Amino acid sequence: MKIGIPLETCPGETRVASTPDVVxxxxxxxxxxxxxxxAGVAAGYPDAEFDAAGARLTDRADAFDxxxxxxxxxxxxxxxxxxxxxxxxxxLLESCGEDEIVSAMLAKGMRVLGMERMPRTxxxxxxxxxxxxxxxxxxxxxxxxxxxxxxxxxMMMTSAGSAKPARVVVLGAGVAGLQAIATARRLGADVxxxxxxxxxxxxxxxxxxxxxxxxLGESGSGEGGYAKELSDEAKARQQAALGDxxxxxxxxxTTAQIPCRPAPVLVTEEVVxxxxxxxxxxxxxxxxxxxxxxxxxxxxxxxHDVTLVGFTNYPAMVPADASAFYARNLLNLIEIMVxxxxxxxxxxxxxxxxxxxxxxxxxxx
Amino acid sequence: MKIGIPLETCPGETRVASTPDVVxxxxxxxxxxxxxxxAGVAAGYPDAEFDAAGARLTDRADAFDxxxxxxxxxxxxxxxxxxxxxxxxxxLLESCGEDEIVSAMLAKGMRVLGMERMPRTxxxxxxxxxxxxxxxxxxxxxxxxxxxxxxxxxMMMTSAGSAKPARVVVLGAGVAGLQAIATARRLGADVxxxxxxxxxxxxxxxxxxxxxxxxLGESGSGEGGYAKELSDEAKARQQAALGDxxxxxxxxxTTAQIPCRPAPVLVTEEVVxxxxxxxxxxxxxxxxxxxxxxxxxxxxxxxHDVTLVGFTNYPAMVPADASAFYARNLLNLIEIMVxxxxxxxxxxxxxxxxxxxxxxxxxxx
Numbered sequence: 189m190k191i192g193i194p195l196e197t198c199p200g201e202t203r204v205a206s207t208p209d210v211v212x213x214x215x216x217x218x219x220x221x222x223x224x225x226x227a228g229v230a231a232g233y234p235d236a237e238f239d240a241a242g243a244r245l246t247d248r249a250d251a252f253d254x255x256x257x258x259x260x261x262x263x264x265x266x267x268x269x270x271x272x273x274x275x276x277x278x279x280l281l282e283s284c285g286e287d288e289i290v291s292a293m294l295a296k297g298m299r300v301l302g303m304e305r306m307p308r309t310x311x312x313x314x315x316x317x318x319x320x321x322x323x324x325x326x327x328x329x330x331x332x333x334x335x336x337x338x339x340x341x342x343m344m345m346t347s348a349g350s351a352k353p354a355r356v357v358v359l360g361a362g363v364a365g366l367q368a369i370a371t372a373r374r375l376g377a378d379v380x381x382x383x384x385x386x387x388x389x390x391x392x393x394x395x396x397x398x399x400x401x402x403x404l405g406e407s408g409s410g411e412g413g414y415a416k417e418l419s420d421e422a423k424a425r426q427q428a429a430l431g432d433x434x435x436x437x438x439x440x441x442t443t444a445q446i447p448c449r450p451a452p453v454l455v456t457e458e459v460v461x462x463x464x465x466x467x468x469x470x471x472x473x474x475x476x477x478x479x480x481x482x483x484x485x486x487x488x489x490x491x492h493d494v495t496l497v498g499f500t501n502y503p504a505m506v507p508a509d510a511s512a513f514y515a516r517n518l519l520n521l522i523e524i525m526v527x528x529x530x531x532x533x534x535x536x537x538x539x540x541x542x543x544x545x546x547x548x549x550x551x552x553x
Numbered sequence: 554m555k556i557g558i559p560l561e562t563c564p565g566e567t568r569v570a571s572t573p574d575v576v577x578x579x580x581x582x583x584x585x586x587x588x589x590x591x592a593g594v595a596a597g598y599p600d601a602e603f604d605a606a607g608a609r610l611t612d613r614a615d616a617f618d619x620x621x622x623x624x625x626x627x628x629x630x631x632x633x634x635x636x637x638x639x640x641x642x643x644x645l646l647e648s649c650g651e652d653e654i655v656s657a658m659l660a661k662g663m664r665v666l667g668m669e670r671m672p673r674t675x676x677x678x679x680x681x682x683x684x685x686x687x688x689x690x691x692x693x694x695x696x697x698x699x700x701x702x703x704x705x706x707x708m709m710m711t712s713a714g715s716a717k718p719a720r721v722v723v724l725g726a727g728v729a730g731l732q733a734i735a736t737a738r739r740l741g742a743d744v745x746x747x748x749x750x751x752x753x754x755x756x757x758x759x760x761x762x763x764x765x766x767x768x769l770g771e772s773g774s775g776e777g778g779y780a781k782e783l784s785d786e787a788k789a790r791q792q793a794a795l796g797d798x799x800x801x802x803x804x805x806x807t808t809a810q811i812p813c814r815p816a817p818v819l820v821t822e823e824v825v826x827x828x829x830x831x832x833x834x835x836x837x838x839x840x841x842x843x844x845x846x847x848x849x850x851x852x853x854x855x856x857h858d859v860t861l862v863g864f865t866n867y868p869a870m871v872p873a874d875a876s877a878f879y880a881r882n883l884l885n886l887i888e889i890m891v892x893x894x895x896x897x898x899x900x901x902x903x904x905x906x907x908x909x910x911x912x913x914x915x916x917x918x
Contacts, residue, residue, distance in 0.1 A: 202703075231703065231831075232703050232829075232830050232831030232858070233830075234830055234858070313712035314712045314713055314714075315713075316712065316713070319711075319712070319713075320711060320712075320713040323709070323711060324705075327705060327707075328700075331696065331699045331700050332700065334696045335693075335696050335697065335700050335870075337871075338567075338596065338597045338871055338872045338873035338874065339871060339873045339874040340689075340692060340871065340874050342739065344688070344874075346684075346685060346688060346878065347678035347679045347681065347684070347685075348679055348680075348681070348684075348685040348878045348879075348881045348882050348885070349679075349877075349878065349881045351874050351877070351878075371707075371740075374707065374739050374740055374741060375736075375739055375740065376739060464597075465597045465598070465599055466596075466597030466873050493597070493599070505700075506702075506703055506704060506705065507703045508703035508704045508831050509703065509704040509705050509709075509716050512714075512716070513711065513713045513714065513716075514713075516713045516714045517713050520713070
């Protein structure tokens with residue numbers, strides 16, 4: 189069975205869907221692994237390492253013409269054309285509702301597995317790319333905040349006097365938010381955190397941060413542990429109650445996103461105006477409208493003397509580890525997708541396992 | 554007595570020689586403080602805050618035409634022209650040996666105090682700008698390394714597998730090196746450190762790092778706690794012995810500088826070639842030739858798949874705290890420079906105090 193690892197061509201993307209370590213394991217299981225020349229270079233994995241791991245380095249067409257195509261980012265239309273009919277696609281789809289690209293793959297008789305559709309069960313945890321990549325995003329976003337902030341994160345006691353620790357507020361205590369909290373705590377900041385889901389409170393405290401408690405009159409806990417959208421009334425109450433806590437912050441890392449919905453506005457322009465000059469907001473929801481309306485996707489802007497960082501792809505800024513984690517997610521998934529057969533590896537019936545069944549995109553979707 | 558705080562115009566400079574907090578203290582002591590409009594903006598201190606602190610916001614000419622001029626960076630020739638004859642200059646001179654700028658100030662009858670000349674005594678510690686700024690440089694250089702490195706600094710145990718901590722080697726355990734060690738340790742890296750002065754070993758260990766021990770056959774300890782230049786034979790022995798420890802590093806932060814001498818080469822091209830692709834070298838000696846010959850001052854370059862960061866002004870990347878510390882250094886110095894007299898504040902005889910005497914540049918220098 190042929191596995192293909194093409195170069196990711198989405199602008200700014202540096203990750204690759206597999207690494208030499210994982211390729212070696214796949215080859216050991218009997219797969220033939222085709223890696224497009226240069227696919228891993230931006231992530232820090234040179235062709236020579238893939239070659240040494242047992243991959244065959246190929247051109248772009250060969251990397252797409254495979255039984256099992258592994259991708260990081262949503263494919264482009266010309267890439268779909270290059271895919272093998274009846275093949276299997278595994279990767280992030282970044283789609284909501286009607287989707288021409290997915291329809292085109294299905295029309296070719298392909299089976300399409302969307303990594304975003306991974307169930308949030310303990311068995312699926314080791315395959316969960318949204319989690320592994322969000323973890324990296326939370327870390328890197330906090331490093332970015334520290335690099336953009338004109339003061340120390342930690343408290344400093346020096347002979348020239350002391351500096352107070354930065355007051356960091358993290359909004360959203362999902363995987364990204366919790367890693368942002370942990371990283372800011374490592375750097376010695378005074379960290380406060382808020383999440384609409386009351387059950388996150390203990391996790392915030394266990395990382396050494398202080399939970400911000402608001403009474404919204406309803407819970408924001410949704411299906412599968414994700415946040416759901418609040419009522420308009422609760423949204424307004426949330427913005428008002430958060431305002432004072434946010435205006436005192438020197439650094440805000442916002443991570444509040446709702447799948448296939450615009451991100452909620454948590455940091456209003458009025459709050460930005462009240463922040464101390466030189467403060468920093470890193471808005472991880474920049475790609476879905478931002479948790480602050482002043483955020484500009486993929487740009488760093490200064491508004492009211494506050495720096496707003498709108499990068500939309502933090503995992504691509506830590507490409508070696510992001511690719512390594514993603515590749516291991518895929519490896520763990522592949523293990524439940526295939527079984528040894530009489531004439532080599534055989535694809536299992538993907539509708540039979542609840543993980544692959546949940547990931548499969550049907551024509552109706 | 555008039556104190557002047559001009560805007561720093563050196564390219565890339567964002568610091569300012571005083572802050573609203575310190576200005577308020579100076580005004581409280583009876584000084585008239587003139588701040589050039591916009592002087593603090595890049596550091597995060599708007600004009601309104603200086604105004605509220607009791608400063609008079611002025612144009613450029615007025616900020617220079619003062620009794621006591623406070624500067625961060627070495628002045629330009631046109632700035633010297635704007636200075637008041639018989640005035641006092643306090644700031645970094647960034648000069649070695651013959652210096653036309655300093656001569657021009659002395660020719661005007663000015664007294665010139667070089668902040669680099671601060672004695673390394675415990676009484677002078679609170680005025681020591683080299684230390685306060687090096688501390689910031691060590692912190693910010695490590696944040697830069699974390700931002701440029703394609704992997705996590707901390708060890709990560711996730712459901713998708715684990716990531717080992719970054720192996721960070723810090724060269725030079727002066728103020729910058731020690732803060733680089735402390736910051737990398739905060740971020741969870743596995744930190745190793747080397748200094749030519751054997752007495753730094755205990756400090757390295759106390760910060761949780763592992764000292765790299767080499768036998769050079771001589772000590773590199775020089776006057777005042779600074780490193781001295783080694784013999785050619787010891788230099789060669791050092792490079793060879795360091796090679797293996799450095800080639801295993803994922804991140805190197807080098808801080809080895811010798812006052813008014815080219816920086817020693819500690820990271821050879823051969824070592825860079827042996828490092829893992831994606832490794833990062835942050836060379837804090839970039840401004841004086843670099844501890845690695847591949848470093849390019851004020852640029853970030855990739856050589857042999859290793860990123861070399863050659864920024865030369867890290868304090869300017871943390872301008873709010875860097876200015877605050879520098880301003881407090883100056884405030885502490887001013888306290889020993891003046892005394893209350895019958896008709897207001899009077900300048901003391903600067904040759905009488907051992908600190909100001911050491912800082913004074915004479916025509917002979």
